[in-house]
Amino acid sequence: MISPLPDWREFDMARLLLLLEHKENARLLYEWLSEKYEVIFPGEPQRLGDSFDLGILDGPALDRLAGMVAARKKGEEPLFLPFLLVTSRQNVGFVTRHLWRTIDEIILTPIEKVELLARVEILLRARRHSVEAENRYFALANSSPVGVAIFQDEQIVFANEIFRQLHHEVLGAGKAEKVSKLLLAAYPPGGKTSEMGYRMELETKTGTRWLQCSDREITYRGRPATLRVVMDITQDILYEHELKQLSQRILDAQEQERRHIALELHDQIGQMLTAIKIGLQAVARTAESLPQTTAQQLEASIQTTEKALQQVRSLSLNLRPSMLDDLGLLPTLRWYIDQQARQSSLPIRLQTNLSDSRLSSTIETVCFRVIQEAITNALRHAQATQIMVSLYQEKDWLIVTIADNGTGFDVKAASQQATEGHSMGLVGMRERVVMAGGSFQIESSPQQGTTIHARFPLDIALPTYSMKETKS
Ligand SMILES: Nc1ncnc2c1ncn2[C@@H]1O[C@H](COP(=O)(O)OP(=O)(O)O)[C@@H](O)[C@H]1O
Ligand SMILES: [Mg+2]
Structure with a gap:
């Protein structure tokens, strides 16, 4: 043919x-x-x-x-x-x-x-x-590393070695007729080709093959023809997929680990500290029979224990609020924002049109982590006087923005440093959002404040990384 x-x-x-x-x-x-x-x-x-x-x-x-x-x-x-x-x-x-x-x-x-x-x-x-x-x-x-073919009247009138190989392999492994039709189609399945070309996905007996194609109208032997350049990108797509899965597993493992430590802190150490406090308080009740300095020491110890207890609680909640699993995103955010605002004495506002109904556990986790990191950054780096968090559902999209009015920063330089391994916050945010099928943007320049935008599709089937579903 x-x-x-x-x-x-x-x-x-x-x-x-x-x-x-x-x-x-x-x-x-x-x-x-x-x-x-x-x-x-x-x-x-x-x-x-x-x-x-x-x-x-x-x-x-x-x-x-x-x-x-x-x-x-x-x-x-x-x-x-x-x-x-x-x-x-x-x-x-x-x-x-x-x-x-x-x-x-x-x-x-x-x-x-x-x-x-x-x-x-x-x-x-x-x-x-x-x-x-x-x-x-x-x-x-023929020396081109990509497949080149010329089509005229839905026939291949010229094909280089790579194209032949590809054609042979794909057809050999495919449900020949359907694959051949696609491969020979004078135009891409989705209509006219763009500058960047288009991607063909072919089901073959040995699995899915992805071809990156681009077409150009030419004149061949005096008549109109299509010059098609084709690249087999199956390996790239598979690597990309594997990498994504790996990232996903790392994020899963991190969430599980945090949840585990949070529980241990809360249930074990928290319980022990509570027991110590109760014991000390019981001793204090017999205070009349104690020398005054001992009574004072006792009171100081009770105070310290109380502080430790509070810190353990807040550490545990920050690591992975059990609320997130039990009550969902919005109650957790309200609690978190309130707590951060009180600790920093800064106004942190939350605007939302969400109801308290639950979203997928992946989206809830990703959203919480992004907002948590963005607020932490604003408090730690921005010297802001205001932070605004907004969370809106628009049709099938969830749109999250976190804006501060602080010093701002050079996003390009920070991203560069981040890829060199200096920091994980911004990278982690982006990674989580992209893994959840969303898009992520940072808007910031020195003295202009910083706004983080993230949007997620709510309706796509997502891999979850809640503990219940990934427990091994
Ligand atoms: N809201 C912000 N305002 C000002 N600078 C910021 C803000 N967010 C991030 N940055 C800058 O970007 C750098 C990288 O942030 P991040 O990746 O979260 O790492 P880390 O917070 O651990 O330093 C920060 O060190 C800081 O210089
Ligand atoms: Mg950070």
């Missing part, structure tokens, strides 16, 4: 095919031309199938062979295969109907040697140019 790839043509010495029925002329031409060229003689009709660079015939031969000559010329396209007619002046009229279709040039009898050589040379030069142009083109196409 793919027409064979023309071979590289050597053009060291031109080969001429003589197809003259007039014996005397034939002998004369052979004598003159074989001084300079390789000449195939005598010209049997079947030799028209040979490889040669110029055919020379006379009236009677043309009369007999016109159809074959025309076919031979056509078969040679896009290379130019010239034919020269030797004819008498009286027969010129008969010749005109053949001109250009089968015959490219004529020479009149009696033949002048110089004139013959000049005509032959000019025709061979045209031939050589067409061969060289084609060779350059094939060299380029």
